[in-house]
Amino acid sequence: MSTHDPAASSAPQAPLWNIANILTMSRLVMVPVFVWFMFLDGLGWQLAAFAVFVIAAITDRVDGELARRRNLVTDFGKIVDPIADKALTGAALIVLSVQGDLWWWVTIAILLREWGITALRFAVLRYGVMPASSGGKLKTVLQIVAISIYLFPLDLLPFTDVFVWIAHGVMAAALAVTLWTGLTYVADAVRLVRAKGAQNGVGE
Secondary structure, rough: OOOOHHHHHHOOOOOOHOOOOHHHHHHHHHHHHHHHHOOOHOOOHHHHHHHHHHHHHHHHHHHHHHHHHHHOOHHHHHHHHHHHHHHHHHHHHOOOOOOOOOOHHHHHHHHHHHHHHHHHHHOOOOOOOOOOOOOHHHHHHHHHHHHHHHHHHHHHHOHHHHHHHHHHHHHHHHHHHHHHHHHHHHHHHHHHHHHHHHHHHHHO
């Protein structure tokens, strides 16, 4: 007697080129546009770069919500979405450091954490999948807010120095949460590997 369930095999699969994945790809396309605008002279280009970054950051929230609500989650989206996120924030941090608006050690620390944890999650895939940490969303929000403040032409605002210190404060919080969540990922990876090793040892 066959246990094959025709209904299960005929369940509709989310198409690759759905609206969520299209938004994710558009975010990747916006990264070089953002970088290009950042290196053009003039207030208009600075505002344009700020607008592109904010729009790209918004697509990050929207594509995830659409994928979950409309059952559009795909393996492609799972892989490309975090890459697009890190490409956007990484490019912004590097440009800000190149232009002297952000200390290089902050950028390096964040990038090492981001790409290091990405590599770690791939490395332990044979032991299991590490879910996103509870602080991951907070980390992303703080990074986006801090970068957005740095990108905006603060000279247009009254009390410019106050906003500069606000930017520094939010970035300090983003850095702290980024490093803390990185440590929790490392701890989770160690526990995952040990648990899998113990399980294999019992079965032998």
